[in-house]
Amino acid sequence: MSEDTKKRTLYEQVILDHNKNPRNCRLMPNPSCTSEGFNPLCGDQFTVFLKIEDDKIVDVSFQGCGCAISKSSASIMTTVLKGKTKAEAEALFARFHDMVTSDPGETDPPGDLGKLEVFCGVREYPVRVKCATLAWHTMLAALEGKNNPVSTE
Ligand code: ZN
Numbered sequence: 001m002s003e004d005t006k007k008r009t010l011y012e013q014v015i016l017d018h019n020k021n022p023r024n025c026r027l028m029p030n031p032s033c034t035s036e037g038f039n040p041l042c043g044d045q046f047t048v049f050l051k052i053e054d055d056k057i058v059d060v061s062f063q064g065c066g067c068a069i070s071k072s073s074a075s076i077m078t079t080v081l082k083g084k085t086k087a088e089a090e091a092l093f094a095r096f097h098d099m100v101t102s103d104p105g106e107t108d109p110p111g112d113l114g115k116l117e118v119f120c121g122v123r124e125y126p127v128r129v130k131c132a133t134l135a136w137h138t139m140l141a142a143l144e145g146k147n148n149p150v151s152t153e
Contacts, residue, residue: 023079035048046074066131
């Protein structure tokens, strides 16, 4: 097995694990902000809850259902956002978005994204990009105080 294949297999296992046992998949009773997101192309639908204190995300959770990519992306997102400021969360999403929309013809996707790198293979499947970014778009809408449900269309 090549190094690349090993990496891919590992990434797939992480995605499947988060899909099966999503982290922070719960209702938050008193969130600072919340938003709903819907990806009509795939049928993914999530609500994201955020608790903000002193400009920091102190708790984040989500509820909903969707495909393995969207669900595991929401789950992994909740594990990386705690303790981040709003600006840091926005910057992280910008880099994540760059990675999943980067040209698969390039040798390496932009790196240094830690756990989020498991989604680098998504760039080869443009239709899956919306699945991988849905929870993030929803989280940003919540941070920005938008109450209208987010749609990827
Ligand atoms: Zn999906």
